[in-house]
Amino acid sequence: MAIAELGGKQIEIDEDGFIQDPNAWDEEVAKSLAGTEGVAELTEDHWKVVNYLREYYLEFNMAPMIRKLCKTTGFKLKEIYDLFPSGPAKGACKVAGLPKPTGCV
Amino acid sequence: MAKTKLTDISKNSEKELLQISADDLPPLPSGCGGGEEITPLSEDNKKEWEHCLDGISALKLPRPQNKEEEDKLVRSFLEGVEKLLTKENNWTFLLPLMHTLESCGKCLACSDACPVYEMSGKQDIYRPTYRAEVLRRIVKNHTTRGKALFPGFSEGKIELNWATVARLAELSFRCTICRRCAQACVRGVDNALITHELRKVFSQQMGITAEVLHEKGTVQQLNVGASTGMNKMAFLDIIDFLEDEMEEKLGRRVKMPMDKEGADILLIHNSGEYLSWPLNPVAFAIIFELAGIDYTLSSELGGYEGTNYGLWYDDLQFARIVVQQIQVAHKLGVKKIVVGECGHAHKAMIVIADRLLTGETIIPRESCFPLLEEIVFSGKIKFDPGKNDFPVLLHDPCNVVRLMGIVEPQRRILRHIAPQFREMNPHGVDNYCCGGGSGFATMSPSKAFTDWKMAISGRKKVQQILEAFGDELGPGKKNFVCAPCSNCKGQFRDLIEYYDLEKKYGIYYDGLVELIVNAMVDIKEPYIEWGGM
Numbered sequence: 001m002a003i004a005e006l007g008g009k010q011i012e013i014d015e016d017g018f019i020q021d022p023n024a025w026d027e028e029v030a031k032s033l034a035g036t037e038g039v040a041e042l043t044e045d046h047w048k049v050v051n052y053l054r055e056y057y058l059e060f061n062m063a064p065m066i067r068k069l070c071k072t073t074g075f076k077l078k079e080i081y082d083l084f085p086s087g088p089a090k091g092a093c094k095v096a097g098l099p100k101p102t103g104c105v
Numbered sequence: 106m107a108k109t110k111l112t113d114i115s116k117n118s119e120k121e122l123l124q125i126s127a128d129d130l131p132p133l134p135s136g137c138g139g140g141e142e143i144t145p146l147s148e149d150n151k152k153e154w155e156h157c158l159d160g161i162s163a164l165k166l167p168r169p170q171n172k173e174e175e176d177k178l179v180r181s182f183l184e185g186v187e188k189l190l191t192k193e194n195n196w197t198f199l200l201p202l203m204h205t206l207e208s209c210g211k212c213l214a215c216s217d218a219c220p221v222y223e224m225s226g227k228q229d230i231y232r233p234t235y236r237a238e239v240l241r242r243i244v245k246n247h248t249t250r251g252k253a254l255f256p257g258f259s260e261g262k263i264e265l266n267w268a269t270v271a272r273l274a275e276l277s278f279r280c281t282i283c284r285r286c287a288q289a290c291v292r293g294v295d296n297a298l299i300t301h302e303l304r305k306v307f308s309q310q311m312g313i314t315a316e317v318l319h320e321k322g323t324v325q326q327l328n329v330g331a332s333t334g335m336n337k338m339a340f341l342d343i344i345d346f347l348e349d350e351m352e353e354k355l356g357r358r359v360k361m362p363m364d365k366e367g368a369d370i371l372l373i374h375n376s377g378e379y380l381s382w383p384l385n386p387v388a389f390a391i392i393f394e395l396a397g398i399d400y401t402l403s404s405e406l407g408g409y410e411g412t413n414y415g416l417w418y419d420d421l422q423f424a425r426i427v428v429q430q431i432q433v434a435h436k437l438g439v440k441k442i443v444v445g446e447c448g449h450a451h452k453a454m455i456v457i458a459d460r461l462l463t464g465e466t467i468i469p470r471e472s473c474f475p476l477l478e479e480i481v482f483s484g485k486i487k488f489d490p491g492k493n494d495f496p497v498l499l500h501d502p503c504n505v506v507r508l509m510g511i512v513e514p515q516r517r518i519l520r521h522i523a524p525q526f527r528e529m530n531p532h533g534v535d536n537y538c539c540g541g542g543s544g545f546a547t548m549s550p551s552k553a554f555t556d557w558k559m560a561i562s563g564r565k566k567v568q569q570i571l572e573a574f575g576d577e578l579g580p581g582k583k584n585f586v587c588a589p590c591s592n593c594k595g596q597f598r599d600l601i602e603y604y605d606l607e608k609k610y611g612i613y614y615d616g617l618v619e620l621i622v623n624a625m626v627d628i629k630e631p632y633i634e635w636g637g638m
Contacts, residue, residue, distance in 0.1 A: 102333060103335075
């Protein structure tokens with residue numbers, strides 16, 4: 001497992017760049033993670049997605065279904081891809097500090 | 106093409122047997138792809154993980170630090186192989202394993218049948234016979250029971266050292282267990298079973314397997330309820346959301362019945378459907394409701410997850426999951442379980458579970474496809490096939506079609522509701538795997554492995570799809586691949602992205618029930634969303 005410097009902290013990441021300890025996440029970490037995803041600046045729209053993902057994760061201990069993410073944030077799937085080029089699971093969840101999704105998803 | 110001998114497997118573990126280059130790979134039609142290089146492991150990963158097979162790592166197998174560690178692992182592997190040969194330890198597959206060890210005539214018909222071998226540019230190490238023959242020689246030369254069973258064995262020996270074991274570990278994750286090789290064998294040899302048995306030795310004996318199949322797969326499923334990590338609370342939240350969401354989309358409320366005791370049927374989907382392809386379980390709910398089927402979903406541990414990754418690597422984990430699923434059905438008092446559009450759940454719960462369940466634990470388990478056919482032709486639902494007037498291509502999930510012989514129900518449905526239905530060549534029991542079988546669709550242990558499953562194990566399917574749609578292909582077109590299996594759908598999504606199939610050729614994918622609902626007269630709005638939502 002590799003260690004990366006994110007938001008000024010040394011944080012363990014997996015081979016796809018997901019942080020391993022969701023508690024290590026903060027807004028500075030999110031900004032660094034966004035950089036690894038080719039997102040230069042986190043706009044209000046990015047934060048809307050990231051904050052909802054965090055909120056859902058803290059309540060249900062998993063990422064929300066993509067459809068619910070779109071519905072709640074008001075973004076179409078295509079718009080989520082515009083915000084996070086790797087998509088909701090590989091991109092947005094990573095920036096939000098969630099574990100990499102598992103199973104047949 | 107690299108010529109690799111059988112005995113090369115034991116040589117120098119510092120050196121890779123093979124490095125695949127994009128130039129080795131057969132070209133694809135319609136100007137698709139070209140230059141699919143496999144990203145090498147980083148220098149750090151190379152130091153850390155074994156990669157002496159082909160420079161790729163599926164297992165992130167740590168490299169032993171010294172000879173002692175190596176020898177210990179080799180001894181452990183051999184003990185595991187000994188166990189494969191006894192009925193006490195291999196109650197699941199001893200008989201077909203012995204048949205496969207005894208019966209290969211070395212005709213190599215299975216090599217020509219294997220999409221991984223063909224689409225790798227015919228690399229010897231990927232022949233179905235390569236790993237099988239290595240194991241056969243280990244059994245015959247190195248195990249006590251093997252020496253007794255095959256006393257006159259005089260073929261070449263394989264040296265059993267760490268290089269052999271490390272390469273076999275990775276090699277057991279270069280086969281999708283599609284069993285096209287077994288289909289091609291005139292003697293009924295099943296070289297895909299060899300893949301399975303090797304994975305089993307590594308997992309059950311040595312604790313070596315893919316993290317996403319074990320810790321985050323079966324272990325998570327047994328503890329939390331699903332390999333997706335979906336717990337009961339999240340599942341019920343999703344069902345509530347879907348009922349509301351569909352009321353908005355369809356203008357009618359569709360009930361997804363939950364924990365209904367005494368229903369005729371317990372319907373179990375792959376939990377990934379709810380998260381990534383929720384129109385699929387909703388389509389089942391619409392169809393079953395209109396057809397008056399008495400069924401229920403379950404929110405109990407074991408009741409809302411059809412996957413069983415144990416099937417791919419570990420008989421004990423497999424058994425634990427089956428038991429959990431069956432208990433839910435007994436508790437609800439249903440007459441049978443129906444498995445949704447998930448290929449490996451078909452194999453695990455319906456076919457292989459027969460090796461586990463006895464007496465009162467047995468409960469009928471059936472595929473959704475014959476039931477869907479019965480409903481579509483019952484006259485209870487009105488269809489307008491004109492609503493599906495676009496090219497539809499059917500993909501055959503290996504476990505449903507080749508393994509179980511469920512070939513025609515889904516085809517009769519498509520002929521009835523999709524006027525432009527067409528077949529790939531070959532299809533039915535001779536189909537090709539999507540390339541994501543045996544867990545590959547869910548695995549991304551290294552960029553190298555992800556590249557491999559896109560560039561090689563999924564390549565044949567891409568070739569078939571492009572050929573079958575032919576002149577229909579083009580930007581802005583709508584070509585539909587019907588892939589009635591959660592695992593295949595995940596692989597198709599990734600292949601479409603990797604080869605840019607949607608943008609360049611207008612290729613989309615989804616399941617079968619979505620097409621059925623899309624053709625319903627009573628559902629006014631289009632049901633299929635063509636990649637958008």
